[in-house]
Amino acid sequence: MRAYLQIILRSFLFRKRRTFLTVLGIVIGSTLILTLVLLGDGMERALASQLQAFGGDLVFVMPGKADDPLSGFLRGTSGDLKDEDLRRIRETRGVELAMGMQIKNFRVEYAGETEVMNFSASPWEETRAIFEVSQGFQIESGAWPTRDEQDLLVLGKLAASDRFSRPIQVGEELVVSGKRFTVAGVLKSLGNPDDDARAYISIDRFRAITGERGTVMMAVAQVESGLDVKRVAEDLQYELERRRGSGDFTVFTSDSALEIVGGVLGVVKLVLGAFAAVALIVGGVGIMNTMFTSVLERTREVGIMKALGATDRSILYLFLSEAGLLGAIGGALGILISYGFAKVIEFAAASRDLAILQIDFDPVVVLGTLFFTFVIGSVFGAIPAVRASRLHPTEALRYE
């Protein structure tokens, strides 16, 4: 292979345009596939890290059927989890404490500016217990409010420092959806822009703003230490199903959420990947076409090489390597372009505080792509290569 490299590269340079166009076919296919893989992996990783941050000893209950939890999770299905359900959760064996949560965007006015901010609402006492213990929330300045009826709120690190042109200090006032609130505390950064950009209020104040009563979007239960989280989750499922008389809700732990999300993403990746694979096959057919033309055009060259002592086998390897290299060059360019794409998308997401993407440079993906595109090239170049290797030297030399 190395011996032929020079011959092959010269041939590529000699036929620049054709080489470029052939490679382009593979570039498109491999870029499509790789971008999908990278974005899919990045999304999975980002979701995983977020779900992990939920805390390993927490059980979440959301309304909506289990077969579509992702869309419910991402859209933020308005809750029909009742206070009654919440009480049942609290009474379930193994549950240390539980709270209802609401998540919603509100308009926030501060220092003459208006911004939309994401709010998480839950009772202060449980919030503090669950978030501090299971999710590592820590107050940087100020303090957690203690009474739910007070018009107080707590800001994430970024919510305080980045959203308005002037950083918000503890003790200052904000207007949330027309109601005055005082900043009681600012959290330390959690390392996750989504959480850091959020604001926290009590569920009582949330209801005062929205007028909603008696329902929550999500319930969070903390499992007594030392107990099997999965077992408690199963018990919860059973208890709730008995009370509600149906299974139109989803119970999950951070582990099971990860499985579900991974499964959904896997299917999405598979389907999109199949489309991209078709593009790659089309690229392969392009290589085949080019190699047929090339063999025909270089019939005489094959004759020369045979006269100079090339064996059938070496001619076969020469053309196989050439076809494989066309594929691998396309793959290499595809790697560069798709990493570029993915990074741009990651950056765009990050600049919108959507930290749902983390694109990592994966040597396995890179080597795998190079290998795979080389194989595609060789496979599609096989028939032309065999044809070249079987040319009879005298006939090949006579070819005009």
Place this chain on the structure above:
Amino acid sequence: MYDPVCGIAIDGEARFASEHAGARYAFCSRSCQDDFASDPARYAEMDPLIRLEQVVKTYDLGEVKVPVLRGLSMRIHHGDFIAIVGASGSGKSTAMNIIGTLDVPTEGKAVIAGKDVMRMTETDLADLRNGKIGFVFQQFNLVPSLSALENVLLPKTLRGAADAAAVKRAEKLLESVGLGKRMTHRPSELSGGEQQRVAIARAFINDPDLILADEPTGSLDSETSGKIIDLLSDLWRTSSKTVVIITHDPQIAANTRRILTMKDGRLVSNGGAASKAIWPTA
């Protein structure tokens, strides 16, 4: 009467001459006579570089079989400088393909550099061509995408043997054919004569026993032709290689030491060269 050494039938005057000369190999070319008349036994024992015996080559064109060689016999010894001449259709190109092991006989025997080509595999034949034979073609047959130097190196490259020493040798060879300053040029940037000189340098890269030139001046003007033939003659004189030129041009043939004339797929004359000027000893 059949001359087993020179491989042709002897009739008429030639036979008469042969018998009356009292020498067994009287009909051999003058060079043969000069070299071996004094010691016929040595000649008979010596292993020739090329030995064709009653070679028949028939091309199968589906319904018809076209016989091109009809019992061609010849011997060419190490160090000889030979022209194979004949009209088109005489089978001289097919003879060159057989000698160059690019093709194998349908019948008969062909022994090249001590190897019976009928018993060799495709790989063995390729090895033989690579190591023992250097080709020079009418159409130069350089690879258009490679530079002059890379073309000269090609027989090495194909074997993964294009090391520094090989590169050095290729450069030397190009210098010796007067192309020291055009090594990086592609064939399309070289004139016909220059391309043929690259091809000649390439033929010498693996230090072969036999240089086989098929109408080497067929695509060149007469002045350039003369230079190419001079170059081949010089190289023959200085290299001790066996040089075989296939040509239809009597003037070119006249420069060689022995002329083999073919007609209808057989050798009809094994006569001596017209010019003695280049004989080292004469």
